[in-house]
Amino acid sequence: xxxQEDIQRQIDLTMGSLxxxxxxxxxxxxxxxxxxRMESGTDSIWTRSLSFLARPAVxxxxxxxxxxINGYLIMTSLNQTEENIQQDYVAQQISYxxxxxxxx
Amino acid sequence: MSILETERLMTEHEEKLITRADESYxxxxxxxxxxSAFKLIxxxxxxxxxxxxxxxxxNAEDAEDITQEVFIKVYxxxxxxxxxxxxxxxxxxxxxxxxxxxxxxxxxxxxxxxxTGILGENNELRxxxxxxxxxxxxxxxxxxAATLFNSISKLPENQRVAFxxxxxxxxPYQEISEIMQVSISAVESLIHRAKNNLRKDLEIYYQKNR
Numbered sequence: 001x002x003x004q005e006d007i008q009r010q011i012d013l014t015m016g017s018l019x020x021x022x023x024x025x026x027x028x029x030x031x032x033x034x035x036x037r038m039e040s041g042t043d044s045i046w047t048r049s050l051s052f053l054a055r056p057a058v059x060x061x062x063x064x065x066x067x068x069i070n071g072y073l074i075m076t077s078l079n080q081t082e083e084n085i086q087q088d089y090v091a092q093q094i095s096y097x098x099x100x101x102x103x104x
Numbered sequence: 105m106s107i108l109e110t111e112r113l114m115t116e117h118e119e120k121l122i123t124r125a126d127e128s129y130x131x132x133x134x135x136x137x138x139x140s141a142f143k144l145i146x147x148x149x150x151x152x153x154x155x156x157x158x159x160x161x162x163n164a165e166d167a168e169d170i171t172q173e174v175f176i177k178v179y180x181x182x183x184x185x186x187x188x189x190x191x192x193x194x195x196x197x198x199x200x201x202x203x204x205x206x207x208x209x210x211x212x213x214x215x216x217x218x219x220t221g222i223l224g225e226n227n228e229l230r231x232x233x234x235x236x237x238x239x240x241x242x243x244x245x246x247x248x249a250a251t252l253f254n255s256i257s258k259l260p261e262n263q264r265v266a267f268x269x270x271x272x273x274x275x276p277y278q279e280i281s282e283i284m285q286v287s288i289s290a291v292e293s294l295i296h297r298a299k300n301n302l303r304k305d306l307e308i309y310y311q312k313n314r
Binding site: 018026031056 | 147150167175238239241245249252274306311
């Protein structure tokens with residue numbers, strides 16, 4: 001019981017530890033460094049492009065579109081293959097018929 | 105207000121004397137590409153942005169970096185500021201957004217910390233932040249405040265923002281609601297829940313560290 005009261009007292013003191021705090025001041029010469037950063041233009045078009053592409057939403061969208069195109073191409077090629085097999089089969093049948101018919 | 109007068113305000117660091125009307129005037133000058141207006145805005149509002157970022161990020165270097173990014177954003181997109189809210193509210197919004205972006209990015213990196221830990225030198229765990237001591241905290245509260253900041257860093261994003269803005273930056277509920285684009289009652293609820301969660305976390309901490 002005493003321990004619990006002690007813990008509660010510690011919590012109350014900690015919760016009030018930010019009371020009366022003053023605000024932090026920005027480092028000196030911030031404006032000078034800011035201007036240097038703006039003038040140096042470290043964020044080139046490539047850096048910006050890469051950081052844009054590295055965003056999870058963009059990266060996942062690109063991956064999804066890539067997989068979608070892949071899936072479409074595979075399905076198309078499979079259909080084409082089936083059609084080709086059918087065409088080959090028909091062609092073989094015709095040629096077989098042609099070679100075996102004495103007088104077509 | 106003449107340039108000389110605004111320069112006087114800047115040199116005397118009397119940022120509180122810069123009224124909303126003065127701010128609108130400065131913003132209009134900045135929209136026209138006036139660099140002295142930009143300098144004045146930076147000099148009078150840098151502490152506001154830095155203190156906000158520091159409270160959220162709990163790292164002075166990161167806070168300075170974000171402060172610079174905030175003012176770069178202000179310079180680049182001042183034309184988007186329509187004056188519907190106070191300029192300081194707009195600054196807070198950008199500072200909070202930028203800080204949260206960095207926190208999220210750090211969390212993503214932390215998820216892979218075990219990999220970098222294996223690859224890093226001496227297997228040191230480089231992603232655990234050190235204890236944070238806010239420079240504005242009174243000396244006798246230093247250790248307790250560090251414990252509290254550690255608990256604050258575990259809060260959900262919204263509660264963390266609302267609590268930090270109110271407690272560290274002293275922003276009133278009305279302005280927090282404008283910054284976070286929620287109702288005042290939602291802000292009250294967020295801060296209430298934040299306090300409850302902090303108490304729970306501190307209870308666990310003090311039970312372990314008796």
